[in-house]
Amino acid sequence: MDDLVRWLGEQLDEDERIAKAATPGPWHARDDGVVSDDGVHWPVAYTDARLGSADVVHISEHDPTRLFNEITFKCKLHAWALNSLRREAPDQVEMVIRLIAETYRHRPGYREEWRA
Incomplete structure (x- = not known):
């Protein structure tokens, strides 16, 4: 134990x-990826919007x-x-x-x- x-x-x-x-949060989902919003939008992750919208939401929530x-x-x-x-x-x-x-x-x- x-x-x-x-x-x-x-x-x-x-x-x-x-x-x-x-990258500090909070993170927000956008059409082309995830951004951090601490006064300006800093990219956190990019994805193919057509295929990756569920990934974008998942990443932004974590x-x-x-x-x-x-x-x-x-x-x-x-x-x-x-x-x-x-x-x-x-x-x-x-x-x-x-x-x-x-x-x-x-x-x-x-x-x-x-x-x-």
């Missing part, structure tokens, strides 16, 4: 690093602002789980940690034995 907790913390740190390195909100939530849940792990319903708390970690199963270091 300690390995899982440590690995999950590393994934949350990596998410934060990625979001901080990205800007750094949203990622920071998700990281904050996951960090709070992770901290709660760590504080509760040995005191209150450890089996349920472990399941919460496993479920959060599953969202990162595509990343290096994830172990199938951690799957919820």
Whole structure:
């Protein structure tokens, strides 16, 4: 369990690093791609409007602002789980940690034995 907790913390740190390195949000979908709007329109991604309109919406909905909100939530849940792990319903708390970690199963270091 300690390995899982440590690995999950590393994934949350990596998410934060990625979001901080990205073009600041909010991002908005346009016909030809995604732009950042911090007073001027900065291009974030271009796509073929005919084929990629769903991609444009998806990308714009996953800007750094949203990622920071998700990281904050996951960090709070992770901290709660760590504080509760040995005191209150450890089996349920472990399941919460496993479920959060599953969202990162595509990343290096994830172990199938951690799957919820």
